[in-house]
Amino acid sequence: MKTHQKTLILFSFLLCSLLGNAQEYQFDTGKSYIIGDIAISGSTSYAEQTIIVYSGLRKEELIKIPGEKLSNAIKKLWKSNLFSSIDIYATKFVQDTVYLEIEINDLPELNNVTIKGVKKGKFEEIKTENKLQKGTKVTENLITTTKNYLTNKYKKKGYLNADVNIITTEVLDSIEKKRVNMLIDIDQKDKVKIKSITFVGNEVFKDKRLRKVMKKTKVRNPVRFWKRSKYIVEDYKEDLTSLIDFYKENGYRDARVVSDTLIKNDDNTIALKLNINEGSLYTFGKITFVGNTVYSDAQLRSVLRIEEGSTYNGVELAKRIEDNTKPDGDNLVNRYQDSGYLFSSINPVETSADGNVIDMEIRITEGKPAYLNKVTVVGNDITNDRVIYRELRTRPGQLYSKSNIVRTIRELGQLGFFDAQQIAPNIKNPDPNAGTLDIEYSVVEQGSSQIELQGGYGGGGFIGTLGLSFNNFAIKDILKKDAYKPVPRGDGQTLALRLQASQFFQTYSLNFMEPWLGGKRPQQFSVSLSQTKQFLFDQQTFRADRSRSFNISGISVGLARRLSIPDDYFTLSQSIGLQHYNLNNYNTGLFTFGDGYANNLSYTVALARNNTYTDPIFPTGGSNFIVSAKLSLPYSLFNNVDYKALSEERESLNPNDPSDFARIGEIDQERFSWLEFYKIKLRGDNYTTLFKKFVLRSNVEFGFLGAYNNDRGIIPFERFFLGGDGLGNFALDGREVVQLRGYPNQSLSSVDGGAIYNKFSIELRHPITLGAGAKIFALGFLEAGASFNSFREYNPFNMNRSAGFGVRIFMPAFGLLGIDFGHGFDPLPGQTVKNGWETHFIIGQQF
Incomplete structure (x- = not known):
């Protein structure tokens, strides 16, 4: 049927008067008709029946012309966002029956997208962000939103004059289907810098002070590289809020920005001019509390900490009432919520402002105490x-406490x-x-078990390491086949196995830890077994001489309990350890006897307090300190050995004489058959969030190895070795390796190790990502430390200093990995030139 023979139904009351043959299709406006049939015309790839069903119209349905059902049919089809034009025509009337035709044209689909003005690496990002995949229906809304998104995106980056043009071209594909090619032309232009920020109306604070308050909007300065002078609208608006808050914090509660003007300069910079109305200075007057029965006025005043006559500070007042940035902060809301009053409300109301003195009522609605039902x-x-x-x-049943x-x-x-x-x-x-x-x-579970698999060359041969640590182990399920996924898990226990070997040494260790022994209280039980064998290097064959060895067998059992006094962040731990050292024709500079043994039976007690929160990988606050003492029995008090005589005899002997050297070995065998010593250690870490996500970690460490009997002397075991990355892959003699970056490993102690050390460090940390799959943070550090052989030499201010930066990556399956670049400012012992730069690789170290 030709176009002029159809009547567009929704406008038929107009068309009937205009068409020359209108009499043929004359119908009564508002009359009901039965739909005889529905035909589909136009350019569409959708099936006729699909369009009819989606429109909601049905054959033999009674409708009014024009009417709501026809209007709704067009609305439904438009909402599908699939069509560029939709018209409904009446093609024929037969008495009370009408024949309809829906003329419909599909929206063109996106074919290709071409992007100009940006690097190729950004193409896919732009397409993904704007959902410009092939086959997407191209609407005016899609074009407009894409243009606006890209324009705003580049403005946020400082390209204030960025211009985006989108051109579409219709094409026909191989099946004559209409498609659209899109060209996105992005002209970023140059970044717009801020040349000046001036203020009008400010008398109390100078322009320089106000500009300092605007943290994110800065004037162009070639010297300042850490904060650029780009103009970003969102940052500027945030700084305007900060500006007013600054005035309110200093008593000018009525201060406001009357107007702000952006002036474009000829050199592609802008000038910002802010008109400030500072208002008058206000002070706090009388502050009264209304509605409080749980706490007295005096108790609430001690929390509010605002005195009559002090400068009015609306920002601080709001924080003293409720500070959402500090969930455990000391404020009025938290004080009530810690006492169970979850449903309480606290509202400050100004009752008078005469003479710029603000009297206030703190109106409190305490409500009922809240009790926990289900947890x-x-x-x-x-x-x-x-x-x-x-x-x-x-x-359940407890009083609510935030x-x-x-x-x-x-x-x-x-x-x-x-x-x-x-x-x-x-x-x-x-x-x-x-x-x-x-x-x-x-909660969201993350992998808690770790695997360590390393291989490399060092010490004259290949070194292989296999370490397995199951940190959520369930030993009670060890005999259940179904529990191995891949190992029994879920009870919070730790089982760790480590094997390390080369041609010169072998070391094996097995550790088990149960954090709640008995299941009723936090009482940690641990047991550790270890076996180490070291072979002497044969200088003729350059291989290990397995007939000459130094073996260490060890076992330790420990118990740690959480205390309730002074608070339940404290832990008291105790352990007993036994190590047996066996030398078989092992003559080195480490000992004066090559055949013999030594035993180390020691008791260790430690008091620790750890209230760091919340993430143990990246703490953002709190502190962690531990003081410990490792003690042996004072054998010299009861073994009836005259160590003074032995010491005098030893000093009289000549170590270069073979017979004297043999006697020295016998004396040292007697001195060290059972090791006698005490070791005191102190370590403290504090974490403070400075601003945004920057966290400052400060650390102090101290260690001292002493002897009960000076004639017996300090033992050659259990010593401190300072310097380097702090990693001690295998320690044969109970040595403790202490990190001090910027210097080679263990280079700041004597060959035999130090008896005293101290160390100080600060780190500024910033997270890159703290996701469940990987936690990554960057850090910068300053460190200083020193090692001494005796108290006579000890000087806490004579230290080796260093500074540097690094990065840490924690992955649950592999533990902590990292790299540090440290610069040593002082020379190594015996040298005169500063050490300079050192690179340190960190594997599995403490956080």
Whole structure:
């Protein structure tokens, strides 16, 4: 049927008066008709029946012309975003029957996208961000949103004059289907720098001080490289808010930016001019509390810490009432919520501002105390419920406490089984009338077991290392076949096995730890077994001489208990260890006897306090310190050996004489058959979030190895070796390797090791990503330390200094990896030139 023989239904009341043969299709406006048939015309790839069904119209349906059903049919088809034009025609009327035709044209699909003005590496990013995949329907909205998105994107990067043009060209494909090629032409132009920021109306604070407050909007300065002077609208608006907050913090609560003007200069820079109305200086007047029964006025004043007559500070007042940036901060809301008053509300109201003195009422609605109804955990597919529930500080029936929730999040994060960044407490079903609520802790499990597999050359041959650490082990399931996925897991225990070997040494160790011995209290039990064998180097064959060896067998058992006094962040740990050293024709400079043995029976006691939070890999606050003492029995008090006589005899002997040397060996065998010593160590770490995500870690360490009997002397074992990366892959003699970057490994102690050391360091850390798959952070450090052979030499200010930077990567399966570049500012012992740069690779070190 020809076009002029059809009537466009929605406008038929107009068309009927215009068409020459209108009489033929005359119908009554508003009359109901039965649909005789529905035909589909136009250019579309969709089946006729699909279009009819989607329109909602049906054959033999009764409709009004014009009417709501026809309007809805067109609306439904438009909402599909599949068509460029939609018209409904009446092609014929037969008495009370109407025949309809839906003329419809598909939107063209996107064929190719060409991008100009940016690097090729950005093409896919732009296509993905704007959903410009082949086959996408091309609408005016798609073109407009793409243009706006790209324009704003480059403005955010400082390209204030960025221009984006989008040109579309219709093409026909091989099946004569209409498609669209899109050209996106991006002209970034030059970045717009801020040439000047001036203020009008400011009398109290100078322009320089106000510009300093604007942290993200800076004037162009060639000297300042860490903060560029790009103009970014969002940052500028944020700085305007900071500017007003600065005034409010200094008592000018009515301060406002009356107007701000952006002036474009000829040299492609801009000038910002801000008109400030500072207002008057206000002070706090009387502050009264209304509605408080749980706490007295005096108690609330001690938390608010605002005195009458002090400069008005609205920002600080709001933080003293509630500070969302510090979940465990000391403020009024937290004080009430820690006492169970979850449903309380606290509102400051100004009651008078006469003479620029603001009197205030702190209006408190305490509500009912809130009690916990249900406490649940979701997301733990591997870790058994009891391992989690024993760490919770919130129990059903308990009075609600916000500090207990914060502490629970810390404890769950410290387990190491969950992504600490995703632990979330969800309050459910709060009922202010009944005074009850439920808490659901959501956790995301992460791999907690680690594998260490290393190979390399060192010490004259190939060194291979295999380490397995299962940090969520379940020893009770060790005989259950179904539990091996790949090993029994879920009980929070630790099982670690490490094997390391080369042609010159072999070392094996097995460690097991149960954090809740008996299951009723946090009482950690640990046991460790180790075996090490060292072979002497044969200088003729350049191989290991296996007939000459130094063997060490060791076992230790430990028990650590969480204390409740002074607080429950303290842990008291105790352990007993026994090591047996056996020398078989092993003559080196380490000992004066080559055949013989030594035994080391020691008791270690340590007091530690750790309240770092929340992520053990990247703590953002809190501190961790430990003081320990490792003690042997004072054998010289009861073994009836005259060590003074032995010492005098030893000094009288000539080590260059073979017979004297043999006698020296016999004397030292007597001195060291049972090792007698005491070792005191102190270590402290503190973490402080400075600004944004920058975290400052400060560290201090001290160690001292002493002797009960000076005639017996300090033992040649258990010594401190300072310098380098701090990694001690195998330690034959109980030595402790102490990190001090910027110097070669163990280069800052004597060959036999030091008896005293101290070390100080600070690190500034910033996270790159803290995701569950990998946690990465960068750091810069300053360090200083020294090692001494005796107290007579000790000088805590005579230290080797260094500085540098590095990066750490923690992956649950492999532990901590990293690299540091350190610059030593002082010479090594015996040298006169500073050490300079050193590169250190970090594997599995403490965080």
